[in-house]
Amino acid sequence: MVIMLSTSSLQFGFKKMGRPTRHALYALRRTVEYFVRNGSTANVAPLDIRKAFDNVRHTKLFPKLLDLGLPPGIVEPLAVWYGGCYACVPWRLCMSACFSLNVGVRQDGILYPVLFTVYVNIIILKLQQ
Numbered sequence: 001m002v003i004m005l006s007t008s009s010l011q012f013g014f015k016k017m018g019r020p021t022r023h024a025l026y027a028l029r030r031t032v033e034y035f036v037r038n039g040s041t042a043n044v045a046p047l048d049i050r051k052a053f054d055n056v057r058h059t060k061l062f063p064k065l066l067d068l069g070l071p072p073g074i075v076e077p078l079a080v081w082y083g084g085c086y087a088c089v090p091w092r093l094c095m096s097a098c099f100s101l102n103v104g105v106r107q108d109g110i111l112y113p114v115l116f117t118v119y120v121n122i123i124i125l126k127l128q129q
Contacts, residue, residue: 007121008128047123054104056119058082061105064122078111 012024032042062079066072085101105115 007117008124010124011120053116053119056105057103
């Protein structure tokens, strides 16, 4: 079974179509030039969401995957896997008590680009509204 997640054409990161950052910058420049040429102002508000992705609440992300049409048989094991993540902090010769990780996405995992793309697409759709 092949599952396709569609994303906005305004998204440039983690796309197979080879749309690197320079294409995003080109699109931004052309958009600004268009509005300025037609007598309008163009306001640009860059968003650095790298740290925001570290704060993604699992209780928000996994229901959104279901909303996008991913089968529960895929989303539920991910939710269980992420729900079982714990960490503890070493300091000198001591170790803290373990605590549950309820936010963030594993950045070294194979799913990171997919989950990041879904997250960014949610932001793009909200900005378009």
